[in-house]
Amino acid sequence: MVVLRIRNVHKRKCVLIFCFSVAVVITYRYLGMPRGGQRISRKIGLSANSSQFTMEGKPFRILGGSIHYFRVPRAYWRDRLMKMKACGINTLTTYVPWSLHQPQRGVFNFHTQLDLEAYINLAAELGLWVILRPGPYISSELDLGGLPSWLLQDGDMRVRTTYPGFTEAVNIFFDKLIPKVVPLQFKKGGPIIAVQVENEYGSFAKDDTYMPFIKEALQSRGISELLLTSDNHNTLKSGGVDGDVVSTVREILRRGMSINLYMFHGGSSFGFISGGLAEPSYKALVPSYDYDAPLSEAGEYTQKYHLLRDLFSQFNRGEGFPDLPVLQHKEAYEPAIMYQHLSLWDALSFTEGPFKSDMPLNMENLPMNNKNGQSHGYTLYETTITSGGVLTSGDNVKDRALVFVNKSYIGLFKRRNLELAVPDGKGQRTLSLLVENCGRVHQGRNLDKQRKGLVGDILLNNIPLREFTIYSLEMKPNFIYKFVDFKRTIHFVLQNNSLESNVFALVFTRLLGKCFLKLPVSLLFSWASSLYMAIPVIHLLNCQVGIKVLCLSTGSTWDATGPLDPSRLSTSPVHFSTGVSTRSLCSRSKKVTTRSVLRTRQILAWQLTFSDSHHLLYFLYAVCLLLF
Template sequence: MAVFSVRNSHKRRYVVLLLSLACFILYRHFRGPAGKIRINRSKGLGVNSSQFSLGGEPFRILGGSLHYFRLPRAYWEDRMLKMKACGLNTLTVDVPWSLHQPEHGEFRFQGGLDIEAFLHVAAEVGLWVILRPGPYIGSDLDLGGLPSWLLRDREMLLRTTYPGFIAAVNQYFDKLIPKVVPFQFQKGGPIIAIQVENKYGSYAKDGNYMSFIKEALQERGIREVLLTSDDHEGLRDGGLKGALRTLNLQKMNHDDIKYLEAVQPNSPVLVMELWTGRCDGWGGLHHSFPAEDLIAVVREILRRGMSINLYMFHGGTNFGFMNGALANPSYKALVTSYDYDAPLSEAGDYTPKYHLLRDLLSTFNKEVLPEMPGVRWKEEYEAAILFQHLSLWDALPYTHKPFKSQFPVNMENLPVNNGNGQAYGYTLYETTITTGGSLKSERNIRDRAMVFVNQSFIGIFHHKNLELAVPDGKEKRTLSLLVENCGRVHYGKDMDDQRKGIVGDILLNHTPLRDFTIYSLDMTPGFIVSLYRAPWKSVTIKPSFPGFFQGRLFVNGYPSDTFMKLPGWSKGVVFVNGQNIGRYWDAGPQQALFLPGPFLNSGMNQVIVFEEAEADFKIQFEDSPDLGMIVDI
C-alpha cells in the first residue's frame, strides 16, 4: 500500500508538472504586448462606438510620446519601462523623414535610426504603438521633419500634391512603410493605429493632399485604423473620410470637444496631443506647465471616458542641428534641450508630474503597476581643458571644395553633398570690396551672420539688425559673412520659404555684392574627423574667433550621464568623440547641455568646440541640469 501511494504521488506530481508546463506555454502564447491575454488579432482597434475596443474587447488608450531620434539607442528600453511603470499602455512615435533620408538617394535606418529595432523593443516591453510616419511630423524639428533638399526646387510646394513633392514622398514611403507593415496589430505586432500626416487642418493648402497620403499608406499595406490630429486652429478643416479625428490641446477646451462629438458621433474621443509642457527658444525663458494643472486636465479627460496621449512623455534632446524654430510673433530658434517639462526629464529622471500621473493612472489599470526602474547615475567629471586652437580660416581647406558664383546662393542649392545642397550648419560667403559705407542685409540673411573685413569682426546681421557700417578703405579687402542656419520653422504657412544662407542681394551703398567664393561648413562627422589633420596651435597663443578648440575629457570606469556647462563662452557647437551634442548660447535660457553616458568612452574622450566670439578654454561637467529661468505656461 505504501509503495502504491508513493507511485501515485509521483504520478500526481508528473501530471501537475505537465499541466503547469502546458498552462505556462498557453499563457506565453496568448500573452499580448499589453501584458494581458492576447485578444482576437483579426479585430484591430475598434472606433465604432463611444469607446475604443481592441480585438473586440473594451480598450482605453493611455499613451505617451517618445522619440527614438532624440535619445541614445541604449536608453530606448529604459524610457519605455518607465512609461509602462507610470501606467501607460501605448507609445506614440513620430518618424523623421529628414533624418532617414538626408540625401535624395540615401536612406538611413541603422543604429539610432533603426525604427524596426525600436518597435521590437516596444513589443518586448509590452506597449502598443501609434505610428506617425508623416511625411510631415512637426515635432519641433527643423522644417517639421521634411528634408531640406526638397527646397532645391524653386517651385516646391510642401505638403501638397505638387508633383515634385509627391514623387519624393512616394520614394520615401517605398522604403519606410514596408519596414513597419509587419509590426501591425493584425500581423501580431504592436502598432494599433497610424496617423495620416499631422495637423493638416491648420495648413490646408491642398484639398487632395490628405487623400493622397491615406491612399499612399494603404496601397503599401497599412491596414490598421487611421487617425488625423489637429488643434483648435485646424480641427474643423482637418478631417478625412475613413480616418478618426483626434484633438490636440493643453487645457480643457469644451467647445472643441463638443464640436468633435458633433461631427464624429458614436466614436471614441482621443486627445492625441495633451501638451505636458512647451519647447523653449533661445533668448527666452524655460517654459513650465505646473504639475497640478496637468494632472487636473488628465483627470478630467479620463473622467469623461476619453483616451489620451501625453506629448511629450519624455522629450529628450535636439542633438546636432535638428531643432526647429518658431515663426510667430517673430523668428525664434529652439534650444538644444527638448526636456519639454515632460513627466520624464531630458535625462530620464522622474519628476513630480511623473509621480502624480502614476498615482492617478494606477486607478485606471486593472493590474498592479510595475516597479519603477532605477534612475541612472549622473557624474560630475573633472573640467576638460581645451588646450588647442584652430581658427575658422585655417579650417577652410578641410571643408567642401569652395564654390564660386557671381550671385549669392542659398544653402540648399549649393553644389555639395552629391547634389543635395547643404542642410545644416554654417556657410561662409566671401567677396572683395574696395570701399566702406552702409552694408544692408535686405532681410536676405537666414538666420544670423557674423561679418568680417579682412578677418576682423565688424558686426552681426540677424532678424532685427539689418544694417552695418563697413570701415572706410580704398584698397581691395575681403568681406566675409559667416551665416548660420539657426533652425528652419517647423510649423505654419511659411514652410515653403525656409531656404537658408544668403537668399537674395546684400547691398553695399545700395549696390548688390557680386562674385562670391562660398564655403559649406555643415560640420558633419566627416568634417570633424578631417580636422584631426589640421595645424592646431596651442591656446597660449592668443586665439582668433571664430575658431575650433580641442581638449580631452577623462572618464574613469563606466561612463555616466553628465551635463556640460560653458561659462565664459559665447555661442557655438560642441562635439564629443565626433558626435554633435548640440548648440550652446549665453543668450539662454539653457545653461547646460546633456551629455549621455553612451556617447562617452571609458578613458580618454575628445572634445571639440566651435566658438564664435569668446572662450574660457575649459568645460565644466556637472551632475544636474540647468534649463534656465522658469516661466509658467
C-alpha cells in the first residue's frame, strides 16, 4: 500500500490547478466546441435570411425535435435526449408552462421535475442546441394553454392582450423566468440559439399591441438571441407540405430547409394538466401525449424513428451519429389489490374548508390556496332542499356533476344534459353536486371564459338554490398524502366464546409520522371496555394515544384526540348501551366535543392515533392480553 502525503502549503496549489483544468475542459468541450470539433466564436449567433439560417455567418440547418421536460420524468431526461441525438436531431425545442412554474401568485417552482436550467444544461452536455418557447401562452394541449387558472379570478380578465391585469402578471413571471435562461444563451456560452415570442398568436390576434409587448418583455430582460414566432399553417402566408412524415421531411430537407418535429417524444400530461378542445364541441383531452412521435410515450424506438434516422444520415455531412442507446428493461406491474377504500363523504374531513357562500362560487374564486382559488380536480356543493321537482343547470355546470340527495346518487349533469328529476321526500334533505373540472380549453378565442365548477345559478322548480357549503377536492399531492403513506390491513381472529369467533379487520395506517388504528364496531362486541382497560396499560409504557369516534348515522366525527391521561378518564367502565358523552371518555379541556350523546347503533368505528408504530404494537399486545 502506498500512502501519498501532500504538505498543506502545496494543497491549495494542487486544488487550484485541478479546478482550473476542469474549468478549461468544460469550457472547451461545451462552450467552444459543441459541434464536430469546430470552435465557434459566439458573436453573431443564429440569424435568418430569405432562404436559410446561418450560425456565425455560415449556413446552418435546424433539425429540431420537441421534448417537454414537464412531460418526461426527470430520471428519463438523459435517456430521451440521447435517443434524440442518436437520431440525428441537433436542436431541442421545449415550451415553458407558466401554470406549473407559478401555481400561485408569488409562489414559483423551478425545482426537481421543473428544473428548467438543469434540463437546458443537460441538452448542452449532450451536444444539442435549444430553441426556448417561454410563452407566456403556449397552448400545448395544456389546461388553459399553460396559463395559470388564478388569472380568471379577475372577472374582467382578457388574457393574451395588454389588459393591465394580464401584463402585470406576465411581468412578474418573466422577472423570475428570464434571468434563469439569459446566462444559457448562445452568445453567453450556452445552448439557447433562439427564443419564440408567444405562440400561434395569428389564430388569436385580439390586440395589435400585445406581441410588441411580449417582444419588449423578453429583450428588456436580456434575451439577445434570434426571436421567432410560430403559427398554424393556415395562418402563415406560406402553406404546408402534404404527405406522410418521412416523405414530408425528405422534401423539406431536399429543399435545404430547416424542420422541427413536434413531438419527437411526447411523454405524458401528468395529473390534471391536460386541457380540452372547444370545437366543434367541448371534449376533454387524454393525459397521453404520445403524439405518434418517433419515440413512443414509453421512450421506445418506433419504425418512424428508424426511417427518420436513416433519412437524416443521408443529409449529414459531419461526423456519424451516436450509437442507439440500449432500451431500458421493463417489467409488468403486479396486480393491484385494493384492501380499503375511502368514500367521498369520509374524505371531506381531509379537504380545505368547507366554505360557506350564499351563491355558488366557481373553482377559481374559492378562498383557498392563499386566495388563489382551486386549479383542478373536483368541488362538492351542498345545500338544503325541502321538496322534489325539476333541477335545472342552465349550462352552469363546468364540466359535469354527479348529483346526490342525502348521499344517494340520483343522476348526472353534463353538457347538453341540463335537467334532472329530484324525487320527492319528507323534511329537509341535503342536495349535493360533485362537480368535475375536465380541463380548460387550451386554445381559441374564449380562453377568458374557462371558469370551472358551478359558474351560475342552479334552479330547483325555477327557483335559484342558495346557502351552499362548498368542499374542494383539488387532488394535489399534499391532499392525497393526508390519507395515507401506506396502508396495511391486519386481520385478527378473536377466538372468544362471548365473541362467537368473529373476525375483525383492524386497519392500520401510517401518515405523516403518526399511526392510526381503526377498530370497527360489531353488534356483538364493543371496544369501549377494552380501550378503557388497555389505555392505562400503554400509558405505563409512555405511549401517546388519541381517540376519534366516527358516527355512522350522521357521518360526523367527534374528536377527543391528544395524549390521554388515565387520571382524566371516567372512573367507571364505559358502556354505550345507554348512551354516553365523549367527555366521559376523555375530559381534556381542549379539543373535546360539545356533542352530548352517542348511541351504540350510531358508532361506526374507533380511530386511535399513535405517535409511532412501536406504541401501536404495545397497544395491540395489551388488548390481546386483556381479551384472551
